[in-house]
Amino acid sequence: MLNISFWYYLLGSMSISQSSAAPKYLQEDEIVPECKDLLSTLPKEKGWAEPHLYKYQGFWYPAWQFQGVLECQQHFQAQDTDILLVSAPKCGTTWLKALAFTIINRNSHSIDDPGKHPLFYNNPHDLVHQIELESHIDNPIFNPSSPRLFATHLPYISLPKCAKNSECKLVYICRNPKDTFISLWHFMNELRLNHLASISLEVAFDKFCRGVSIFGPFWDHVSDYWEESRKRPNKVLFLKYEDMKEDPNLHVKRLAEFFGVPFSIEEATSGVVDGIIKLCSFENLSKLKVNKDGKLPSGVENKTFFRRGGVGDWKNYLWPVMVERLDYLTEEKFQGSGLHL
Numbered sequence: 001m002l003n004i005s006f007w008y009y010l011l012g013s014m015s016i017s018q019s020s021a022a023p024k025y026l027q028e029d030e031i032v033p034e035c036k037d038l039l040s041t042l043p044k045e046k047g048w049a050e051p052h053l054y055k056y057q058g059f060w061y062p063a064w065q066f067q068g069v070l071e072c073q074q075h076f077q078a079q080d081t082d083i084l085l086v087s088a089p090k091c092g093t094t095w096l097k098a099l100a101f102t103i104i105n106r107n108s109h110s111i112d113d114p115g116k117h118p119l120f121y122n123n124p125h126d127l128v129h130q131i132e133l134e135s136h137i138d139n140p141i142f143n144p145s146s147p148r149l150f151a152t153h154l155p156y157i158s159l160p161k162c163a164k165n166s167e168c169k170l171v172y173i174c175r176n177p178k179d180t181f182i183s184l185w186h187f188m189n190e191l192r193l194n195h196l197a198s199i200s201l202e203v204a205f206d207k208f209c210r211g212v213s214i215f216g217p218f219w220d221h222v223s224d225y226w227e228e229s230r231k232r233p234n235k236v237l238f239l240k241y242e243d244m245k246e247d248p249n250l251h252v253k254r255l256a257e258f259f260g261v262p263f264s265i266e267e268a269t270s271g272v273v274d275g276i277i278k279l280c281s282f283e284n285l286s287k288l289k290v291n292k293d294g295k296l297p298s299g300v301e302n303k304t305f306f307r308r309g310g311v312g313d314w315k316n317y318l319w320p321v322m323v324e325r326l327d328y329l330t331e332e333k334f335q336g337s338g339l340h341l
């Protein structure tokens with residue numbers, strides 16, 4: 001099979017009419033035949049920023065992403081010391097990547113001089129790669145350091161078996177569905193192919209509520225990891241974006257402990273935790289040149305990952321009837337689980 005990032009690079013040299021932030025999508029007629037055959041058997045529906053979404057193992061994917069999911073399931077080799085950052089899209093992946101990278105590498109990349117830190121020159125997505133985009137066996141993306149740090153949007157059911165069965169640790173970040181939806185709606189309209197019209201809030205909302213969104217249904221994604229974190233708390237750390245916003249200090253410490261690299265008393269008293277929080281903050285990262293002008297290899301502009309970075313922006317967009325529908329769904333889906341979003 002061909003690797004998906006190879007396709008990204010290849011397509012980078014082709015002229016496809018796209019909005020400026022749009023990635024160089026793998027077109028539906030360009031995916032490898034074995035993947036195309038399987039795709040043709042799957043339920044499909046019109047997408048948000050792409051022609052179609054396909055339902056595989058209960059979750060929805062655009063064609064280009066689907067090929068990466070299959071490759072990842074076939075080729076990703078988890079190691080016991082790996083750390084996998086997991087999220088549904090727009091739940092705080094970028095932030096978690098920045099924090100995890102900085103915490104784990106704080107000895108080799110000191111935060112004392114932020115101008116020399118890798119985050120000063122790299123978008124967090126360049127430092128921590130998505131396994132469903134780049135896990136082909138021939139792809140040497142994997143950092144040789146231990147622990148290796150990766151990320152994924154894969155739902156629990158579709159994680160490679162080795163990631164579930166090995167000792168590798170998972171950190172899951174979720175976010176309230178109303179802010180997640182608004183963030184996703186903005187993001188997908190930034191990424192859409194030029195020949196596709198932007199998707200209206202109302203149409204996107206209906207799809208989101210019916211679970212038809214990239215890596216959706218959102219609620220199933222969240223609840224599968226929530227259940228797993230309850231069964232195996234040493235394996236899965238479950239975090240909420242809103243809690244992290246409210247008390248970043250506590251959560252940075254929790255992350256370090258979960259990774260097995262807790263802060264020493266000296267670090268705690270010398271301001272290392274606060275320094276990490278500041279370095280990885282929305283305010284700091286979003287104003288860096290790399291995140292204002294840079295692009296990922298896929299062509300996506302780094303600035304699309306930094307919009308407002310707050311809690312409650314949904315109040316500026318959702319009608320009361322929409323709020324009611326989302327709240328009802330959330331209540332219904334998480335009933336009895338002990339999870340409140």
Ligand code: A3P
Nearest residue numbers: 090091092093094095183281282306307308309
């Ligand atoms: P908004 O669109 O609500 O602003 P993801 O990283 O999973 O794609 O999620 C993107 C969301 O996280 C966006 O939310 C983005 O602004 C926000 N975000 C990005 N970097 C952040 C940071 N360092 N701290 C807090 N939020 C951040």
